[in-house]
Amino acid sequence: MNHPLAPIETKAAWTGPELAASEAWGRRLTQAEIDALERAAEASVGHPCPGFGPKAFPVPDLQPLYAWMAEQLEKGPGAVRIYGLPVERYTHEEKRRIFWGFCVNLGIPVYQTSRDETLGEVKDETGTGAALDYNSGKDRLISARTVARSTGPLRFHTDKCDLLSLMCASNAIEGGISKIASSVTIHNEMARRRPDLLKVFYQPFWRMRPEDEEGDRPDRVFTMPVFARAADGGFTSQYSRTYINQAQEVDGVPRLTEEQNAAMDLLHEIGEETCLFAPFEEGAMQFMTQHVTYHGRTGFTNDEGAGKSRVLLRTWLAPSFSRLLPEGHAVQWGDTRPGALRGGALVGRSAITEMAA
Numbered sequence: 001m002n003h004p005l006a007p008i009e010t011k012a013a014w015t016g017p018e019l020a021a022s023e024a025w026g027r028r029l030t031q032a033e034i035d036a037l038e039r040a041a042e043a044s045v046g047h048p049c050p051g052f053g054p055k056a057f058p059v060p061d062l063q064p065l066y067a068w069m070a071e072q073l074e075k076g077p078g079a080v081r082i083y084g085l086p087v088e089r090y091t092h093e094e095k096r097r098i099f100w101g102f103c104v105n106l107g108i109p110v111y112q113t114s115r116d117e118t119l120g121e122v123k124d125e126t127g128t129g130a131a132l133d134y135n136s137g138k139d140r141l142i143s144a145r146t147v148a149r150s151t152g153p154l155r156f157h158t159d160k161c162d163l164l165s166l167m168c169a170s171n172a173i174e175g176g177i178s179k180i181a182s183s184v185t186i187h188n189e190m191a192r193r194r195p196d197l198l199k200v201f202y203q204p205f206w207r208m209r210p211e212d213e214e215g216d217r218p219d220r221v222f223t224m225p226v227f228a229r230a231a232d233g234g235f236t237s238q239y240s241r242t243y244i245n246q247a248q249e250v251d252g253v254p255r256l257t258e259e260q261n262a263a264m265d266l267l268h269e270i271g272e273e274t275c276l277f278a279p280f281e282e283g284a285m286q287f288m289t290q291h292v293t294y295h296g297r298t299g300f301t302n303d304e305g306a307g308k309s310r311v312l313l314r315t316w317l318a319p320s321f322s323r324l325l326p327e328g329h330a331v332q333w334g335d336t337r338p339g340a341l342r343g344g345a346l347v348g349r350s351a352i353t354e355m356a357a
Contacts, residue, residue: 016276057101107317110344114215118351156294161316176300
C-alpha cells in the first residue's frame with residue numbers, strides 16, 4: 001500500500017479537461033440500445049415504478065454497455081455520461097420508467113430518505129424560484145437536500161451511496177451546470193501543496209446524519225475521516241461540509257479546529273480549479289462513483305411560463321462491482337464488503353419490491 005500522504009496513481013485522478021477529452025467519460029446510445037430500452041419500458045407497464053426489478057425490464061442487448069460502464073466507474077475515472085435518449089418523445093412517466101429500468105440493471109436502488117424515497121426528482125420546490133444557500137435557515141444551517149430543492153448552487157459533496165445516478169428529464173433556461181471533481185486529484189494536489197492539511201483529512205471528523213434524509217435518530221452524530229484507505233489499499237472519500245458543520249450544532253461535539261477548516265477550504269479551492277463543468281442536455285444520464293468523485297452544480301433559472309424548468313431524476317445504487325471499504329466505515333454504510341447491499345438512508349435495504357425483483 002502506498003503511504004497515505006503520497007499521491008495516488010490511478011485513472012480516477014483526472015482534471016476537467018482530461019475527463020472531457022476521455023473516451024472513458026462519454027458514450028452515446030446506439031439506435032439498437034434505444035429500441036431495447038423502449039421495448040423493455042413497454043414490457044414493464046403494469047409493474048410499479050419505482051419498485052420493479054431487472055426481471056421486469058429485460059435489456060440483454062445492453063449488457064456490453066453495462067460491462068463498459070462498470071469498468072469505467074470502478075476501475076476508470078469513476079464518472080460516466082450516457083447521451084442520446086430521445087426524451088422529447090416520452091411523457092414524464094415514461095422517462096421515469098426508462099431511467100429506473102436502466103438503473104436497476106446496473107445496481108440495486110437503495111432508499112434516499114427514511115420516508116421511502118427511491119426515485120428522487122431534484123427540482124425547485126420553493127414555489128418562488130428562490131436560490132437558497134446553506135445559511136438560509138433560522139439559527140441553524142439548512143441541509144444540502146433543501147438547497148438542492150431550490151435554484152441555488154450546490155458545493156462539492158458525496159451522497160450516501162456507492163453509485164449516484166442522474167438523468168436530465170428537462171432543463172432550465174440557463175445555469176444548472178453539473179460540476180464533477182475527482183477526490184483523488186484533490187487528494188494528490190493537497191499532497192503537493194499542503195501535506196499537513198492532507199494529514200488532517202485522514203483523521204476523524206464529526207458529522208451529522210441529516211434529519212430530512214435519515215429521520216430523528218439517537219446516533220445522529222458520528223465520526224469518520226474524509227479520506228481513507230481499505231485493507232487492500234483502495235481509496236475512498238466521503239464528504240459533506242454541510243453535515244460536518246451541522247454536527248457543530250449538537251452539544252458535546254468538539255469544535256472544528258483551524259486546521260480542519262483550512263483543509264476544507266483547500267478542498268473546495270482545488271475542486272473549483274480542477275473540476276469538469278458539464279452542462280446537461282435533456283435525456284443525458286450521469287453516473288458517479290461516490291468514493292472517487294465529488295459533485296455540485298451552478299445555480300439555475302427556470303421559466304415556468306415557457307415550460308422550461310430543471311428536473312433531474314435520481315437514484316442511489318449499490319452495484320455488484322463496488323469496492324472494499326475500511327472497517328470503520330460500517331458506521332455509515334452498514335456493510336464494508338465489496339459488492340454488498342449497503343448505504344442509503346435505510347442502510348442496506350433494497351428499494352426494489354418483492355413483486356418484480
